[in-house]
Amino acid sequence: MQLSYRHIKVVLAALIVLMCMYSCKKFVTIPPPGGRVVTETAFANDSLAMETVTGIYIQAMNTNLTLLNGMGVYLGLSADELTEPVINSNDNQFLANDLLPNNTIITNNCWKSGYALVYHINACLEQLSNSQKVSPALRTRLMAESQFMRALTYFNLVNLFGNIPLVTGTSMDNNMNIGQSPADTVYKLIVSDLQSAYAQLPDTASNSRPTRLAAAAFLARVHCYMRDDWSQVASYSSLVIKDSRYQLVKNPDSVFLSGSAETIFQMAPVLSNNSTAEGLSFIPASPSGAPKFVVTPSLVTAFQAGDNRKARWLKTRTVGTQTYYYPYKYKTGRSSIPPTEYNVVLRLAEQYLIRAEAKMNQGNISSAIADINILRGRAGLSQLPATLSMANCLQAIMQERRIELFAEWGHRWFDLKRNGLADSTLQLVKGIHWQPTDQLFPLPSSEIQLDPNLTQNPGY
Numbered sequence: 001m002q003l004s005y006r007h008i009k010v011v012l013a014a015l016i017v018l019m020c021m022y023s024c025k026k027f028v029t030i031p032p033p034g035g036r037v038v039t040e041t042a043f044a045n046d047s048l049a050m051e052t053v054t055g056i057y058i059q060a061m062n063t064n065l066t067l068l069n070g071m072g073v074y075l076g077l078s079a080d081e082l083t084e085p086v087i088n089s090n091d092n093q094f095l096a097n098d099l100l101p102n103n104t105i106i107t108n109n110c111w112k113s114g115y116a117l118v119y120h121i122n123a124c125l126e127q128l129s130n131s132q133k134v135s136p137a138l139r140t141r142l143m144a145e146s147q148f149m150r151a152l153t154y155f156n157l158v159n160l161f162g163n164i165p166l167v168t169g170t171s172m173d174n175n176m177n178i179g180q181s182p183a184d185t186v187y188k189l190i191v192s193d194l195q196s197a198y199a200q201l202p203d204t205a206s207n208s209r210p211t212r213l214a215a216a217a218f219l220a221r222v223h224c225y226m227r228d229d230w231s232q233v234a235s236y237s238s239l240v241i242k243d244s245r246y247q248l249v250k251n252p253d254s255v256f257l258s259g260s261a262e263t264i265f266q267m268a269p270v271l272s273n274n275s276t277a278e279g280l281s282f283i284p285a286s287p288s289g290a291p292k293f294v295v296t297p298s299l300v301t302a303f304q305a306g307d308n309r310k311a312r313w314l315k316t317r318t319v320g321t322q323t324y325y326y327p328y329k330y331k332t333g334r335s336s337i338p339p340t341e342y343n344v345v346l347r348l349a350e351q352y353l354i355r356a357e358a359k360m361n362q363g364n365i366s367s368a369i370a371d372i373n374i375l376r377g378r379a380g381l382s383q384l385p386a387t388l389s390m391a392n393c394l395q396a397i398m399q400e401r402r403i404e405l406f407a408e409w410g411h412r413w414f415d416l417k418r419n420g421l422a423d424s425t426l427q428l429v430k431g432i433h434w435q436p437t438d439q440l441f442p443l444p445s446s447e448i449q450l451d452p453n454l455t456q457n458p459g460y
C-alpha cells in the first residue's frame with residue numbers, strides 16, 4: 001500500500017506532535033499520546049494502521065541531527081573525520097571528546113529522540129498484536145517493520161551509551177524505575193527483532209520501507225559488530241549481494257539519489273525546504289561562506305591518488321586564504337522542491353565490506369580481497385593482490401571502510417571502537433583530551449536524577 005507523502009504528513013501531524021511533546025519528559029513515564037488515540041483510532045482499519053506505522057519513519061526524520069537523522073555529524077567530530085572552522089561549545093565537546101552529562105545534544109538529540117521513537121514503536125507493536133481490525137497479512141508486515149525500526153534505534157543507542165534501559169512496552173508501572181541492561185542483552189533483542197523481521201517482511205517493496213533483504217543486510221552488520229558467527233555474517237551479506245535488484249552505482253554522484261540501485265533501505269526527508277540532514281549540515285549555507293563542518297586533513301590525505309571518490313564526494317570552498325574540504329556525498333542542502341536525495345541507511349557497498357571482514361575472519365583472505373577490489377574498481381583504483389597477510393587484509397578493510405563510508409552514520413567512530421583501535425588512533429589525533437572512557441557517551445544527568453537505577457558511564 002502506497003500513501004501520498006502529503007496525505008501521510010497531514011494525517012499524522014497531531015499524533016507525532018503529541019508524541020514529541022512527551023519526549024521531553026522522562027522516557028519511562030511517557031503516557032500514551034492522546035490517551036485513547038493509539039488504542040481506539042490509530043489501528044481501527046488497514047489504512048490507519050499503515051499511516052500510524054509510517055509515522056515511525058516520519059518521527060525519525062522530523063528533526064535534523066537526531067539519533068536516526070544525521071547523528072553521524074557528531075560521531076564524525078568524535079572520531080577523526082570532521083572538525084569545524086568556527087566551533088560552538090556543544091559541538092566542541094564532541095570534537096575534544098570532553099562531553100558533559102548535561103550536553104543538550106546528548107540529552108535531546110541522542111537519548112530523548114531515541115527513546116521517544118522506542119515508545120512510538122512499542123505502542124505500535126502492542127496495538128498491532130491485539131488488533132482484530134487490521135488484516136492479518138498487513139498486521140504481520142507492520143509488526144515486522146516496527147521490529148526492524150526498534151532494532152535500528154537500539155543498535156545506535158547501545159553503540160553510543162553501552163548499557164542502557166531496555167524498554168519493550170509502554171506500561172508506566174513496568175517502566176517507572178527501569179534500570180540498565182547489559183549491552184549483550186540489548187544485542188539479543190536487536191537480533192531477535194531482526195530475525196522476526198527477516199522472516200515476516202515482504203521480499204519486494206519500495207526501499208523506503210524495510211524489506212526481507214534490508215533485515216538481512218542489517219543482521220549482517222549486527223553480527224559483524226558482535227563477532228559471534230562469521231558464517232552468518234557472510235551468509236546474510238551474500239544474500240543481499242547476490243540479489244540482482246541491488247547494484248553498485250558506477251557514478252559516485254548518483255549513490256545517494258532516492259532511486260539509486262545501490263540503496264537497500266532509506267528514509268525520506270520530511271522537513272519543508274530541506275533535503276537530508278547531511279546535505280543541510282555539510283553544504284555551505286551561503287555561496288561565499290565557510291562550511292559549518294569540514295573534513296580533517298588526516299581524512300583528506302587518507303584518499304589514495306586517483307581515487308575518484310575524493311573528486312566526487314569531497315568539495316572545496318576557499319574563504320580568504322583558507323581552503324576547506326567538506327563532505328559532498330549528499331549534494332542538496334536547503335531546497336523547496338521534493339527531495340531527490342534520501343537518508344540512506346543501508347547500501348550495497350557496506351555489504352561488500354562486511355562480507356570481506358567475515359571472509360577474512362574465516363581465513364579466506366583471497367575472497368575478502370576480491371570484495372574489497374570490487375569497491376576499489378569503482379573508485380578507479382588498482383587491484384590489491386590476493387596474497388595479502390591477514391594483518392594487511394584487515395588494514396585494507398579498515399582503509400576501504402574509512403573512505404567508502406566516511407561521514408555516514410558514524411561508521412568510522414564505531415569501527416575504531418569495535419576493532420580496539422580507538423585508543424591508539426584517537427590519542428594521536430586528540431592528544432591529552434582523549435581518555436579510554438571517551439568511547440562511550442555519558443548518560444544524560446537529567447535522566448539519572450529522575451531514575452536512581454541508572455548508573456553513569458565511567459569517566460563522567
